[in-house]
Amino acid sequence: MIFIKNNIASTRPIRSYVKREGRLTKSQLHGLNNYWIKYGLEYNSKIINFEKIFKSHGPIILDIGVGAGESTINHAKLHPENNYLAVEVHRPGIGQLLNKIESAALKNIKIIQYDVMDILNKQIPNRSLSQVFIFFPDPWPKKRHHKRRLVSQKLIKLLKEKLVTHGRLHIATDWKDYAEYIIELASNDSGLINLAGENNFSPRPLWRTETRYECRGKKLEHKVWDFCYGLK
Numbered sequence: 725m726i727f728i729k730n731n732i733a734s735t736r737p738i739r740s741y742v743k744r745e746g747r748l749t750k751s752q753l754h755g756l757n758n759y760w761i762k763y764g765l766e767y768n769s770k771i772i773n774f775e776k777i778f779k780s781h782g783p784i785i786l787d788i789g790v791g792a793g794e795s796t797i798n799h800a801k802l803h804p805e806n807n808y809l810a811v812e813v814h815r816p817g818i819g820q821l822l823n824k825i826e827s828a829a830l831k832n833i834k835i836i837q838y839d840v841m842d843i844l845n846k847q848i849p850n851r852s853l854s855q856v857f858i859f860f861p862d863p864w865p866k867k868r869h870h871k872r873r874l875v876s877q878k879l880i881k882l883l884k885e886k887l888v889t890h891g892r893l894h895i896a897t898d899w900k901d902y903a904e905y906i907i908e909l910a911s912n913d914s915g916l917i918n919l920a921g922e923n924n925f926s927p928r929p930l931w932r933t934e935t936r937y938e939c940r941g942k943k944l945e946h947k948v949w950d951f952c953y954g955l956k
């Protein structure tokens with residue numbers, strides 16, 4: 725794919741995150757050094773064999789942009805019958821999640837550190853995901869940055885290929901403008917059904933953990949919008 729910037733052709737895709745890494749804490753480093761080997765998957769361009777990596781046939785949940793994984797860990801504890809693929813690009817959050825998986829002795833979470841667009845394109849088998857979570861994606865509120873938003877036509881197209889027939893896509897955001905944009909994107913897209921009814925928001929799922937991003941939004945007096953989509 726070719727991108728034109730200042731009349732210079734570039735092959736670099738626009739990313740939905742900025743690679744900035746502060747110092748890792750001792751605890752994050754401990755997690756990365758000791759437990760990545762147990763729960764991490766190296767990105768490559770091969771299709772993942774979920775049964776092989778989880779040693780079970782459980783439904784697969786893709787949690788995109790997990791941060792420190794507070795929500796992933798709670799869901800995985802409540803549902804040992806499911807298997808969770810947690811995707812995140814930043815190591816500090818991954819270090820924290822690794823520590824949590826180890827202390828809860830969970831066998832149903834694996835982590836990949838890479839851009840989810842590449843993972844979906846290369847590694848996720850079609851019709852393999854029972855649910856996809858996108859909770860509090862970075863809002864990119866400035867108009868000139870909207871093209872960086874994770875939820876996009878391209879992402880939706882890929883997810884439609886990857887979800888199983890009765891699969892669900894759950895999204896939450898505390899940015900009004902992003903919420904309106906998601907509704908518009910999904911309603912223009914004939915392949916998805918809004919399970920709350922067209923142009924409606926869903927009630928907050930009781931099982932969704934309140935993470936620090938949600939708390940931060942609430943402190944800013946933001947409302948929170950939830951969405952649940954199925955395949956047509």
Ligand SMILES: C[S@@+](CC[C@H](N)C(=O)[O-])C[C@H]1O[C@@H](n2cnc3c(N)ncnc32)[C@H](O)[C@@H]1O
Pocket residue numbers: 739740741788789790791792793795811812813814817838839840841858859860861862874935936937938
């Ligand atoms: C605001 S945080 C939300 C974390 C978590 N979902 C929660 O609700 O607390 C969004 C996360 O998405 C990650 N992210 C953004 N774009 C991504 C991408 N293309 N692939 C993987 N992770 C991404 C960011 O690194 C960031 O940690």
